[in-house]
Amino acid sequence: MDTRKNILEIKNMHTYFFTDNGVVKSVDGVDIELKEGSTLGIVGESGSGKSVTALSVMGLLMGTTGKVVEGEILLEGQDITKLSDEERRKIRGNKISMIFQEPMTSLNPVMKIGDQIVEAIRMHQDKSKEEARAMTIEILKKTGLPRVERLVDEYPFQLSGGQRQRVMIAMALVCNPKILIADEPTTALDVTIQAQIIDLMNHLKKEIGTSIIFITHDLGVVAETCDEVVVMYCGRVVEKGNVYDIFGKTAHPYTEGLLNSIPKLGEHVEELASIPGNVPNPKYMPKGCKFAPRCPYATARCEEEEPGFFDLGNGHQSRCWRCEK
Amino acid sequence: MAEDLLKVEGLKQYYPVSGGLMEKKIFVKAVDGVDFEVKKGEVFGIVGESGCGKSTLGKSICKLIEPTEGKIILDGEEIQDYDSKQMRKIRKKVQMVFQDPYASLNPRMSIHDILAEPLIIHGLAKDKKEIDEKVIRLLREVGMDDYHANRYPHEFSGGQRQRIGIARALAVGPELIVADEPVSALDVSIQSQVLNLMSKLKKEYNFTYIFIAHDLSVVEHISDRIGVMYLGNFVEEASKEHLYKNPMHPYTQALLSAVPIPDPTVKKERIILEGNIPSAINPPTGCKFHTRCPKCMEICKREAPKKYQVGDDHFVYCHLYDQENPEVNGAAKKIEDKKAEAQEA
Amino acid sequence: MAKEKVLNERTDINTPFKDFVRKFKKQKTALVAMCFIIFLVILSFISYQIAPYGINEYDYMSILQGPSAAHWFGTDEFGRDLFSRIICGTRISLSVGLFSVSIAAICGTILGLLGGYYGGLLDSAIMRVCDVLFAFPGIILAIAIIAILGSGMTNVVIAVAVFSTPTFARLVRSTTLATKGNVFVQAARNIGASDARILFRHILPSAIPNIIVQYTMSIGTSILTASSLSFLGMGAQPPTPEWGLLLSNGRTYMMTSWHTTLFPGLAIFLTVLAFNLLGDGLRDALDPKLSD
Numbered sequence: 001m002d003t004r005k006n007i008l009e010i011k012n013m014h015t016y017f018f019t020d021n022g023v024v025k026s027v028d029g030v031d032i033e034l035k036e037g038s039t040l041g042i043v044g045e046s047g048s049g050k051s052v053t054a055l056s057v058m059g060l061l062m063g064t065t066g067k068v069v070e071g072e073i074l075l076e077g078q079d080i081t082k083l084s085d086e087e088r089r090k091i092r093g094n095k096i097s098m099i100f101q102e103p104m105t106s107l108n109p110v111m112k113i114g115d116q117i118v119e120a121i122r123m124h125q126d127k128s129k130e131e132a133r134a135m136t137i138e139i140l141k142k143t144g145l146p147r148v149e150r151l152v153d154e155y156p157f158q159l160s161g162g163q164r165q166r167v168m169i170a171m172a173l174v175c176n177p178k179i180l181i182a183d184e185p186t187t188a189l190d191v192t193i194q195a196q197i198i199d200l201m202n203h204l205k206k207e208i209g210t211s212i213i214f215i216t217h218d219l220g221v222v223a224e225t226c227d228e229v230v231v232m233y234c235g236r237v238v239e240k241g242n243v244y245d246i247f248g249k250t251a252h253p254y255t256e257g258l259l260n261s262i263p264k265l266g267e268h269v270e271e272l273a274s275i276p277g278n279v280p281n282p283k284y285m286p287k288g289c290k291f292a293p294r295c296p297y298a299t300a301r302c303e304e305e306e307p308g309f310f311d312l313g314n315g316h317q318s319r320c321w322r323c324e325k
Numbered sequence: 326m327a328e329d330l331l332k333v334e335g336l337k338q339y340y341p342v343s344g345g346l347m348e349k350k351i352f353v354k355a356v357d358g359v360d361f362e363v364k365k366g367e368v369f370g371i372v373g374e375s376g377c378g379k380s381t382l383g384k385s386i387c388k389l390i391e392p393t394e395g396k397i398i399l400d401g402e403e404i405q406d407y408d409s410k411q412m413r414k415i416r417k418k419v420q421m422v423f424q425d426p427y428a429s430l431n432p433r434m435s436i437h438d439i440l441a442e443p444l445i446i447h448g449l450a451k452d453k454k455e456i457d458e459k460v461i462r463l464l465r466e467v468g469m470d471d472y473h474a475n476r477y478p479h480e481f482s483g484g485q486r487q488r489i490g491i492a493r494a495l496a497v498g499p500e501l502i503v504a505d506e507p508v509s510a511l512d513v514s515i516q517s518q519v520l521n522l523m524s525k526l527k528k529e530y531n532f533t534y535i536f537i538a539h540d541l542s543v544v545e546h547i548s549d550r551i552g553v554m555y556l557g558n559f560v561e562e563a564s565k566e567h568l569y570k571n572p573m574h575p576y577t578q579a580l581l582s583a584v585p586i587p588d589p590t591v592k593k594e595r596i597i598l599e600g601n602i603p604s605a606i607n608p609p610t611g612c613k614f615h616t617r618c619p620k621c622m623e624i625c626k627r628e629a630p631k632k633y634q635v636g637d638d639h640f641v642y643c644h645l646y647d648q649e650n651p652e653v654n655g656a657a658k659k660i661e662d663k664k665a666e667a668q669e670a
Numbered sequence: 671m672a673k674e675k676v677l678n679e680r681t682d683i684n685t686p687f688k689d690f691v692r693k694f695k696k697q698k699t700a701l702v703a704m705c706f707i708i709f710l711v712i713l714s715f716i717s718y719q720i721a722p723y724g725i726n727e728y729d730y731m732s733i734l735q736g737p738s739a740a741h742w743f744g745t746d747e748f749g750r751d752l753f754s755r756i757i758c759g760t761r762i763s764l765s766v767g768l769f770s771v772s773i774a775a776i777c778g779t780i781l782g783l784l785g786g787y788y789g790g791l792l793d794s795a796i797m798r799v800c801d802v803l804f805a806f807p808g809i810i811l812a813i814a815i816i817a818i819l820g821s822g823m824t825n826v827v828i829a830v831a832v833f834s835t836p837t838f839a840r841l842v843r844s845t846t847l848a849t850k851g852n853v854f855v856q857a858a859r860n861i862g863a864s865d866a867r868i869l870f871r872h873i874l875p876s877a878i879p880n881i882i883v884q885y886t887m888s889i890g891t892s893i894l895t896a897s898s899l900s901f902l903g904m905g906a907q908p909p910t911p912e913w914g915l916l917l918s919n920g921r922t923y924m925m926t927s928w929h930t931t932l933f934p935g936l937a938i939f940l941t942v943l944a945f946n947l948l949g950d951g952l953r954d955a956l957d958p959k960l961s962d
Contacts, residue, residue: 191539217513263543389860421860428854430854431858497862
């Protein structure tokens with residue numbers, strides 16, 4: 001059993017969006033723990049609530065109709081949902097940083113790259129411009145970018161997608177955050193560039209000691225980078241555990257379906273296993289287990305009653321009636 | 326051996342990027358001289374990273390853009406110079422499935438109207454009743470329900486929209502379907518549904534597919550033969566077994582090794598390529614891959630490699646396999662050895 | 671918390687039109703404006719029947735009288751009942767607006783579609799002509815056209831149509847350019863659709879929301895322009911009860927009889943405002959960017 005303490009605990013969090021067409025329960029009762037110095041993967045398809053979970057933790061829901069309506073987010077034991085906007089802002093970028101999927105749009109196009117990072121530093125730390133610039137150059141060098149001294153005075157459009165993502169990572173890590181949330185950081189990148197970025201993140205994690213939450217739909221990336229995995233479906237966590245249990249002793253039919261539906265290199269099958277049907281429209285959410293309509297093992301009970309978590313040992317939990325002992 | 330359904334010879338597709346009156350025209354060389362053929366009934370996969378020209382290639386084959394140079398021979402007919410009127414007949418033979426299922430369906434048309442359109446254009450149905458019947462049949466064919474016909478695209482998920490996109494391509498009864506990244510915008514669980522649907526349809530109707538994607542595992546799953554593209558050219562062309570077991574081109578090798586494996590117990594050695602893909606406006610001289618190639622030699626910087634046959638139905642564009650080049654004799658020898666080994670085994 | 675509705679996926683069809691109605695219903699100001707416009711339209715049909723006095727009924731016993739129970743809006747310098755004249759003027763103003771803008775919308779849409787879709791020389795030619803027309807202040811252009819064609823309501827309609835056309839052409843051209851690049855247009859070409867089909871089945875429908883908004887807004891502007899022309903004596907001729915003309919007549923007596931200018935002015939103001947508000951509401955309801 002892993003004895004490292006939890007740096008971040010999300011307890012029974014509900015994030016709802018209040019739209020003209022009614023309430024969309026994007027995250028509906030999620031419990032997630034992140035251990036110090038580890039990498040946690042949140043896996044799910046579109047609409048699973050994985051990105052909304054990240055935005056809720058970051059406190060970046062303002063400006064949308066979304067709101068954390070219930071639950072706690074404990075950062076080193078302190079509930080940050082109770083904090084004022086100003087206090088949340090101080091945490092953001094300093095203790096928790098985030099990198100986004102789209103490296104093209106996350107940087108300000110009319111500001112020099114160096115200035116953007118300097119600004120991020122000076123927002124949280126009492127540093128002179130020169131000191132901040134020195135820090136910027138140092139962190140950019142760590143990300144393996146070429147000709148850093150010239151690059152700090154360039155604009156984002158002069159960089160490629162992979163280079164921009166490196167700049168984003170540098171910006172996120174410059175204040176030595178406790179937690180780095182990476183929302184699909186490699187999805188927009190090519191495989192060979194993705195390999196570079198994953199390599200970089202693994203390397204920096206060791207060097208800086210940041211805990212990482214890695215949000216992705218790519219199970220291959222999860223297997224290569226994460227220690228712990230949380231699988232989300234329709235705003236709920238359906239299975240969690242360490243990476244070996246999730247891939248080796250898969251307990252939830254959804255996780256099983258996901259794993260089976262990816263084509264594997266060098267394995268030639270006539271037909272891929274697949275999960276039938278579609279992710280339910282939030283307007284027509286099923287009553288019992290949210291996965292029941294697509295589940296090959298679904299029984300009458302699954303359609304009526306939503307299962308809770310069942311413990312499978314070693315922190316491996318699954319929200320499926322089949323795991324009930 | 327099945328006959329060639331499509332033959333592409335020396336196809337080039339350049340886009341002008343600055344068209345000022347006084348300036349010299351600069352071109353993006355999206356596709357820069359490509360030759361290949363696709364046999365009847367096979368699935369030819371084209372794989373490559375963004376900017377390698379694979380989508381452009383797909384579009385020029387369908388003549389959605391006018392090719393700059395080269396020949397496109399479909400069923401013995403040279404179609405590269407056909408105008409839109411002449412193409413209308415050809416469209417019944419070649420259809421395209423688009424990448425983005427959100428953008429490829431007109432948001433202001435109901436599913437019925439979208440599927441009826443090709444039937445009306447090509448006069449494939451006599452009257453309204455027959456159109457309705459055929460639309461319903463198409464929907465069922467791709468695993469959708471009859472009642473979906475009256476809906477509008479925005480009510481469907483990505484996977485369902487892609488099914489509709491496929492149904493639209495099916496409507497005219499084509500022989501060749503060019504699928505441009507048909508599953509890359511979809512969720513994993515939906516990806517496999519659509520891939521299975523495409524395989525099922527292929528078996529039923531004996532389609533020929535050109536399957537374009539950036540995801541190597543997806544291409545490998547569905548294709549019989551695969552071409553790997555880099556910066557507007559093919560670098561390797563082989564059956565899927567050969568390509569996976571015995572990748573020859575350094576780029577293919579790196580590409581294969583970069584694909585993450587969904588199994589935490591496997592820790593594999595990666596070839597991590599340095600640097601980024603160069604711009605297609607001003608591609609490197611010689612072999613376009615030489616700037617990132619771990620095995621780059623002097624000749625690679627000067628001369629573009631020719632097509633070398635390295636096995637049954639296995640071609641590679643790389644100087645490493647040029648038997649006559651003294652610089653690479655060692656590598657060439659290795660292939661000889663490998664071939665010999667394979668024969669012994 | 672909103673109440674949770676149980677919806678049946680099979681029967682719950684959501685068409686773009688339904689969507690529009692749902693969003694438009696939330697635009698309260700626009701709804702009020704629309705009711706007012708409907709009221710004006712009905713009024714324009716029945717005004718001659720319900721008017722308490724004839725529009726040219728002279729009464730020299732009661733000239734320039736202020737509002738009273740007998741003459742709600744007072745009388746003019748010939749003792750004609752202003753209320754009757756104003757409600758009968760509705761028909762003139764609305765039809766000028768409707769005709770001129772309809773002509774402009776049809777011509778502008780066709781020019782914009784062709785220019786945007788085919789590009790090249792045709793596009794350059796159309797756009798240069800539009801630029802030239804844009805370079806004139808609208809009213810001056812209208813005056814120039816009237817000067818050539820002569821005064822009268824038909825010519826006002828033509829003048830207003832000419833100066834509204836470039837707005838539509840430019841608008842439709844820009845949507846055409848944007849839509850032309852869409853994948854669904856490529857998809858239509860892929861199944862063998864002809865240019866005409868692509869233009870009218872795929873590109874035009876995408877432009878229609880913008881056209882509707884512009885149409886509504888332009889009616890307001892053109893009513894204003896038509897009134898201005900009449901005010902300047904270049905449009906409707908006396909004794910037509912055109913609002914701009916009423917205003918122009920009243921101007922002479924403005925110091926002593928305020929009602930002669932207030933009521934015609936108010937009629938123009940409210941009508942133009944109603945069309946603009948309706949246009950704003952339609953824009954919000956039709957704009958895909960604001961959809962949820």
